[in-house]
Amino acid sequence: MAQAEITGDTMRTADGVPLKLALERALFRSRLRAVMLVLPLFAFLLVTFVLPIFDMLFRSVEDQIVADILPRTVVAIEAWDETSGDLPGEPVFEAIVKDMAEGRKNKTLGRVARRLNYEVSGAASLFRKSGRKAPKITQGPYREKLLKIDKRWKNLDLWNLIKREKGDFTASFFLAAADMQYQPDGSIGMRPENRQIYVHLFGRTLWLSGLITVLCLLLAYPVSYLLATLPLRSGNLLMILVLLPFWTSLLVRTTSWIALLQTQGVINSFLVGIGLIDDGDRLQLIHNQFGTIVAMTHILLPFMILPLYSVMKTIPPSYMRAARSLGATPFTAFVKVYMPNTVAGVGAGGILVFILAIGYYITPALVGGRTGTLISNFIASFISGSTQNWGLAAALGVMLLAIVLALYFLYDKIVGIDNMKLG
């Protein structure tokens, strides 16, 4: 390439290729090399992480149970006019009797019963009871016979539900996650006051995460300032006190808070020992919101200290000295000169702690009791607990994910992903 020569008005390399083209090729090759290096990780994460997230997105709207298990019914119910106020006709009842008999044989009836029970309570027991007797009904009149087995088949809400959920996709999980439901006339409205749970729960999760973030900031600010202004050697020594909790297992730290806070624990025993409280009325410090707040503040505090510290470390001490020499009191100098310089650190630490707090599961599950649990605990219990409802768990997860991704975007804008530091 050293012997580029000019022929006409295009520059060429020694082997006659136009220089522009050769440059483009070289650039393309290095680009390709960079992409090829990133590709394995990208593919790996796609399979192990991104596809699972999309699977969850999909599950929050997917709902083929009714169509799969009651195939005859969903066809027959097409003809029924739900606005008429009448029960569906004989063909629909014939279809559902046959579907139930088959579902019982294939052991799939329980799934559709549970699915319908999410929205019409009592549907599970109705299907179980009728499913047992359905195989014996071999000829009409099906409607009369089914109604004799159980009067609840007169419930129009149930038939509305079957007709609405006959498709492959549903909005009901998202509606449920937002405390909404279909009204009898088919419109969408809020659930009755006493059955609204999740909006309140999201509110509590956001409020507790905000509170924990503020507490972390209040505790982290003075400590970070001290660490950043101390001489390097003693600063590094004290930094170990921050890094050790950071590196200690989450469960270890949660366990120690249980040992400290429980009614027979260290703090209560100490208070009883010095005679501040009676043995009879030990303080309830755990299995409530207080426990969640204290333990999570402790666990997340290093995530606030580290970004604050790295920003404070870059502020030259001469700024404060200059302010003082210009006549500012120490307080004014700190508030007017030092604090504005730390805004980036406050933003970075604040968003990081908030993002981590909003999705916390383990600590609230162990120390939160009934009032200190967060949205994650409900998602977990809908997946593996006694009240299984994967669709609702997925819908709640998608809503939580949306909040976190919005904050992540904000973090990227304020701090930049590239500037994320560890330890």
Next chain:
Amino acid sequence: MSSLPPYAGPLERSWFYAYRTICAAIFVFLIAPIFVIIPLSFNELPYFTFTPEMLSLDPAGYSTKWYEEFFAEQSWRDAVGNSFFIAIFATLMSTSVGTVAALGLSSPAMPFRSAVMAILISPMIVPLIISAAGMFFFYTRIGLASTHLGVILAHAALGTPFVVITVTATLVGFDQSLVRASASLGANPTRTFFKVIVPLILPGVISGGLFAFITSFDEVVVVLFVGSVEQRTIPWKMFSGIREEIRPTILAVATLLVMISMLLLTMLELLRRRNERLRGLSPG
């Protein structure tokens, strides 16, 4: 604020000591909960508090029986084995793909750099419960749920962001002309990689690997969802132990885990110093 200037007035002087006291209190809040469990784990009685015998330093109040119980019980031994098995393989996986990707990301020619970076970092940002739920759904579909491989893959995915971040941070100060120098002296790209690049970025790779290791070693949410009893790890045993029947054995395990953290922290600190010394950032 590192020391009091000689001209400080009484107000400034008293604020200085008040401030130091506040900071000391916060440090106590940070560190005390971790150290309080160490003596508690030697309690003779199955309580989570200091007994009068312990406070009077009576040797009869102390015992190592919870440690003996931990080492004697088969389920805990299985958990230790599982934890190390899963963490080691997850670390190897995430460190290798993560390091290679960091090399690509650090190249100025990488297109859509920040967007790609945002995706690669996301396992660290997405709440664990969501990753765990998604992995549970998807791994069940493809038959990876309740297998060691499934948990290893999941943990490797969670560990890669740490490797990417630490290795790209090491590569920021990397002099690209070293690669060209190596090539001009006749080394092929593979030889250049192992003889020039690897020794220089090794501290970053190791500390990223340590992060990945501890991420997997401490992780419990994903194991709870993706794994089954066959894959139970130390954190799993601790979690279910605290939920069901809380015994001081858990405090003994916690103490051992604190020791491991201290070990890791020391290794990281040594690596950091070595890295700074190599680049001449700090003396000695």
